[in-house]
Amino acid sequence: MGKQGGTVYKLIARCVALFYAVCRLFPKRNRITFFSRQGKRGSLDFRMLADAVREKCPQIDVRICATDPENVDKKAFILSMPSMLYHAATSRVCVLEGYIPAISIPKLDSQTRVIQLWHALGAIKKFGYQSIDTPAGRSLDEATALRMHKNYDWIIAAGPGAVSAYAEAFGYSRDAIRPLGMPRMDYLLDNSSASKRLAKASDLRERFSCLGDGVMRVLYVPTLRKGEGAHGWMTREVERLSRAFRPYRCRVIVAGHPLDEGCDSGTLEKLSNVAAIPGVASIDLIASSDCVVTDYSAIAFEAGLAGKPVWFYAPDVEQYRQSPGLNIDPLKEFPDGAFDDPDELASAIGCGKMPRKFTEYIIRYFGDVELGATSKLAEFVEECYLDTFGNGKGKN
Structure with a gap:
């Protein structure tokens, strides 16, 4: 899109940041929100993990904030932004399964933890920052202006084999990648x-x-x-x-x-x-x-x-x-x-x-695969939630 495209991306980023600043006026809730652009229902991983967190932490408000991607329903995606920004500002833990503008663009407060639970078990193709400025990837101007994959505290991988590719694709150190498994692994392994x-x-x-x-x-x-x-x-x-x-x-x-x-x-x-x-x-x-x-x-x-x-x-x-x-x-x-x-x-x-x-x-x-990834992840989400009160592991 050239120079004009860069201007548009910057304008979008400013609008998102401004709306988030307004949402910051609302009080922080004892809430964990799952954000998705993969579909209105949220993925199998999200539904399984959200149910596990609700069962483990009944005192916490657990929500799924999901929409179809912009290339499927652009209007629905745009209309979802205010709700996503509100939940980003008022939730203590935000769990994602892809890039979410409402999370990555604004400057988040210190009481928010962000977990990226990428929507695949691994990465055969390169993606994210690995494919910048290729015909199939994003431009560097777009990625920079829209702060692609910024603000994550932790990134979950399905196994140790994905760590290196995820570190490159998201632009984080290997220490930020946690190979804890994915809920759908329990779904696949349960016989x-x-x-x-x-x-x-x-x-x-x-x-x-x-x-x-x-x-x-x-x-x-x-x-x-x-x-x-x-x-x-x-x-x-x-x-x-x-x-x-x-x-x-x-x-x-x-x-x-x-x-x-x-x-x-x-x-x-x-x-x-x-x-x-x-x-x-x-x-x-x-x-x-x-x-x-x-x-x-x-x-x-x-x-x-x-x-x-x-x-x-x-x-x-x-x-x-x-x-x-x-x-x-x-x-x-x-x-x-x-x-x-x-x-x-x-x-x-x-x-x-x-x-x-x-x-x-x-x-x-x-590596060694066994049932229990969902409960392990629910425990990790709870740790991140407690960390927002000053207890737990400390922010990455």
Whole structure:
């Protein structure tokens, strides 16, 4: 946007800071607020952690302040700003799962603690400050004016393997990154009779015959694509995969990124070995799938934790190596399970091969994984809350 864009960003920042200053006139509440631009309901992580904090600390007012991102509903996003700024000013702990202007732009008071609970289990693609001034990233002018990822006290990572990338992406020291796990890890690891994940999988198999008819189910979940070349990409690649899998008794289950335009419905109807399951989170399709195919999406970590074979299909890997860049290059790191050619991918899956390199990588990336991440995080949030009264660990 050039010089004019920089002026606009600075104006936005001043307006946000001014409104926050007004909200500071309201008294600080005994409140913990979860902020999200990922959707109006808040993520699975947020809902699980908020419930755990409410159970652990019934005396604290726990709220979720969530909206759709600006590229989905710009009006709703703008209208959410006053509420977010009010809650930022009056809450003792603010938990985020992405960049929130109401948190990062103003100068927060000393009685506020901010926890960034990033919305992915890891980072295959570069993001944040790692991808500044690339076509897929933010400009330095925008990041500077809007104080991208500022004001965090702590950043939560799902495992030790994410610490280095998160430190670079958020612009903090490694000491600020706490690999405490994520609530959805409990969701993925719970195989008990009370598992909500397995109950949902059973329900989905009853609702969608394509998930339970004995054909090998290949769940395809590519990353979100934006900008030049994104339009029609998903449809084109699903067609290529459909052709590649025709010689094998496999069905491609399509689950795109929730913010993606998805596949052309007319094209899907013509592909007999492809099925789309709309309105279902990809994490809930993992249990009903025999394997997962992705490119640079963090669903690879979710599927790996759930014990599913994970394959990588990255036809545009050269482009992604340049912008936004890759923390993990699938074709280099996992040569036995990563392809840029759909026929080679289909042959490996159809012939029953196993991608062992990524399975080994998952163990190193997460370390010792066990149930209990949600309760551990709830305890950490409570510590941060107590710290605002002068008790506890002290501000980072």
